[in-house]
Amino acid sequence: MSYSLKENIIKEDRFAGGHRMCAGCGCPIAVRTVLRALEPEDHAVVCSATSCLEVSSFMYPYTSYQDSFIHNAFENAAATLSGVETAYRVMKKMGKIDASYKFIAFGGDGGTYDIGFQSLSGAMERGHDMVYVCYDNEAYMNTGIQRSSSTPQFADTTTTPVGKMIPGKPQQKKNLTKIMVAHGIPYVAQTTFFGNFKDITEKSQKAIYTPGPAFLNIMAPCPRGWRYPSEKLMEITKLAIETCVWPLYEVIEGKYVLNYRPKEKLPVQEYLKVQGRFSHMFHPGNEWMIEQVQQEVDLNWKELLKLCGT
Amino acid sequence: MSHLAKDMTASVTWKDITPGGVIFEGGTSKVVETGDWRTVKPVLDSSKCKQCLLCAPVCPDMSIPVDKEGKRGDFNYFFCKGCGICANVCPFGAITMVGDDQ
Numbered sequence: 001m002s003y004s005l006k007e008n009i010i011k012e013d014r015f016a017g018g019h020r021m022c023a024g025c026g027c028p029i030a031v032r033t034v035l036r037a038l039e040p041e042d043h044a045v046v047c048s049a050t051s052c053l054e055v056s057s058f059m060y061p062y063t064s065y066q067d068s069f070i071h072n073a074f075e076n077a078a079a080t081l082s083g084v085e086t087a088y089r090v091m092k093k094m095g096k097i098d099a100s101y102k103f104i105a106f107g108g109d110g111g112t113y114d115i116g117f118q119s120l121s122g123a124m125e126r127g128h129d130m131v132y133v134c135y136d137n138e139a140y141m142n143t144g145i146q147r148s149s150s151t152p153q154f155a156d157t158t159t160t161p162v163g164k165m166i167p168g169k170p171q172q173k174k175n176l177t178k179i180m181v182a183h184g185i186p187y188v189a190q191t192t193f194f195g196n197f198k199d200i201t202e203k204s205q206k207a208i209y210t211p212g213p214a215f216l217n218i219m220a221p222c223p224r225g226w227r228y229p230s231e232k233l234m235e236i237t238k239l240a241i242e243t244c245v246w247p248l249y250e251v252i253e254g255k256y257v258l259n260y261r262p263k264e265k266l267p268v269q270e271y272l273k274v275q276g277r278f279s280h281m282f283h284p285g286n287e288w289m290i291e292q293v294q295q296e297v298d299l300n301w302k303e304l305l306k307l308c309g310t
Numbered sequence: 311m312s313h314l315a316k317d318m319t320a321s322v323t324w325k326d327i328t329p330g331g332v333i334f335e336g337g338t339s340k341v342v343e344t345g346d347w348r349t350v351k352p353v354l355d356s357s358k359c360k361q362c363l364l365c366a367p368v369c370p371d372m373s374i375p376v377d378k379e380g381k382r383g384d385f386n387y388f389f390c391k392g393c394g395i396c397a398n399v400c401p402f403g404a405i406t407m408v409g410d411d412q
Contacts, residue, residue, distance in 0.1 A: 006380040009366045017372040017389030018339030023347060024393030028370040057339070060327070061315035066336035197367045223393075231394030231407075234368060 005196040011036050012066075014044070019064040020056040024230025026220030026237075027053050029193060030135045030200075031106060034216070035067070037204035043067060044102045045084050049077035049111030052142040053135065075115045078123035078132055081105045085128045102208050103130035109150035110140045113176050124183045124213045131207045134176065135220040145225040149174040152245075153296070154289050155277045157225075162280045167289060172296060180215040181251045187212075189250035191259075192219035192237045199248050199259055206250070219246045227276025239271040244301040249308065258308040265301070268294045316341070344371065348392035350407045352385055358404035365396035365405065 014035040021028050031053065038044055044067040048054040054071050057064040072080040085103045107116050112134035120132055139157050140146040147157040147169050154168040162168045177190045187210040189203040200218065207214035219240055223230040240246035243266045248259040269290055272278040281289045313328050315338035328334070361381055366374045373390035375383045397405040 005363050005367070006376075009363055009376045010378055010380050013372050015372065016337035016340045017386065018342035018344060019371075020342075020344065021370060023370075023391035024395055025370050029368060032372065033367060059339075060331045061318035061333050062339040062342055063315075063333050063336065064339040193368065196364060229394075231398040233393075233395045234399050 003196075003198045003202060005198075008036060008197065008201055011040065014038065014066040015057075016064045016066065018062065020059070021052060022222075022224060022230075024223045024233055025052070026137060026193070026222065026233060027051075027108075027135045028057075029233075030133070030218045030220045031057075033193075033197060033200050034104065034106075034131075034133055034204045034208075034218075037201055037208055038102060042100050042102050044104055045070065045081065045088075047071065047077050047081040047084070047103075047105040049105070049107035049116050050074035050142075051106070051108035051111050051135075052137075053106055053108065055142060074111055076119045077105045077107050077111060077116055078130075079119035081130055081132075082123040082126060082128040085130050089129075103128070104208065105130065105132045107132070107134055108141070109134060109136045109138055109176075110142075110148045112136075113150040113174055114148050120215075121183065124180065124185050124215065127185075127212055129211055129213070131204075131214045131216060133207075133216045133218060135218050136176075137220050137222040137225060138173070139222070139225050141222045141225045150176065153293060154281055156280065157277070167286070168277075168280065175300070177215075177217045180217070181254075181256075183213075183215075184254065185213045185215065186210050186253055187214035187250070188217075189215075190217045190219075190246070191248055191250075192240065192246055193234060194237060194241055194248070194260070203250060206252075225277070227279075228274055232274065236271075236274060239266065239274065242266045243268050243271040244297055245271050247301065247304055249304060256304070256307040256309070258304065258310055261310070268297050344389050344391055345387045348387075348390060348410045350392045350394065351387065351390065351410045352392070352394065352397050352405045353408055354384060355404045355406070358402050360402055360404075362401065364399050364401065368395045368399055370395070 015032040046069045091097045139151045146159040151169050152173045156162045156168045160169040180188045191200045191203045221236045242262045313334045371389040373386040
């Protein structure tokens with residue numbers, strides 16, 4: 001069935017307004033889009049790692065979820081949800097539940113790349129029928145922009161402050177999407193908000209309705225932490241795609257598929273210069289930082305094209 | 311004792327909240343007004359709007375209602391925080407951001 005924005009957007013939102021995420025935050029856009037990919041007749045159990053999302057969308061007695069929601073701790077969203085999924089399978093077998101349920105976990109990059117990584121890895125390896133969605137805003141935004149293993153190199157964060165000692169974060173960003181591919185699970189995809197939301201919606205549908213574990217990595221910009229005006233969200237994600245900093249691809253049963261190839265790959269400066277966290281890279285004498293980032297992006301892009309066989 | 315979110319007011323003591331802080335309904339955050347965070351607000355010029363709907367999925371606050379026929383309505387200012395993403399993606403200049411007091 002071909003994608004239609006109109007058909008997708010008339011579906012009722014399963015994520016309600018009144019949540020306390022910041023104005024212009026990428027995360028609620030990711031959450032509502034993923035949940036809209038559920039068929040209306042299906043129920044869901046949503047779980048969240050401790051994150052901006054969790055503290056802003058589930059404050060007693062206010063929940064923004066139309067579906068069941070469970071929160072446990074920072075490090076164990078995947079383990080918690082895999083337990084719920086197992087209980088569901090057993091109850092279904094015993095004839096105690098008729099309705100169809102889907103299981104979706106959300107975590108920020110801190111709760112996914114770092115703190116929740118062991119529980120995510122375990123849940124994926126055990127083969128639970130669930131989706132783990134990482135909304136990647138590239139630092140611990142909830143607690144005040146501390147670096148995570150997802151923070152890109154040279155980004156200015158409160159624990160990697162730009163100064164005489166270090167030029168922002170010294171290390172490169174961890175490639176979690178590829179690590180998830182290495183788990184050999186049926187579906188892994190990397191996406192973000194782009195155009196009419198075809199890419200993210202189709203990937204969410206595939207992730208939810210592929211039997212077995214699936215992983216979605218969604219770039220979700222943070223206006224506060226990345227330091228850009230909140231209205232520029234869609235420009236930032238577009239630049240991330242067009243510069244190949246965040247390529248759109250999916251891996252179905254181990255087979256890499258490239259979903260978008262820029263007509264003309266833009267230089268990485270275009271993406272960096274619109275964000276305050278990289279502003280020092282444009283100071284005289286710091287050209288080497290941009291060159292280094294460009295080299296890394298080029299290398300990853302070349303490798304990805306090879307994996308996709310294009 | 312009621313288990314409904316609407317009855318969990320500030321005067322309810324810890325002895326009477328639901329055990330484990332469980333909420334028994336969905337979407338209870340809908341009573342929370344986040345529109346009062348706004349300093350600027352989007353205004354729709356219906357004569358310029360071509361109903362392309364590109365503004366609807368980018369809203370972080372579910373503030374652009376789309377009816378069953380696929381037509382967008384006016385903004386839900388109860389939730390809209392005035393981020394401006396919708397005005398920025400509109401290809402037809404149908405959404406402008408103005409001071410919230412206007």
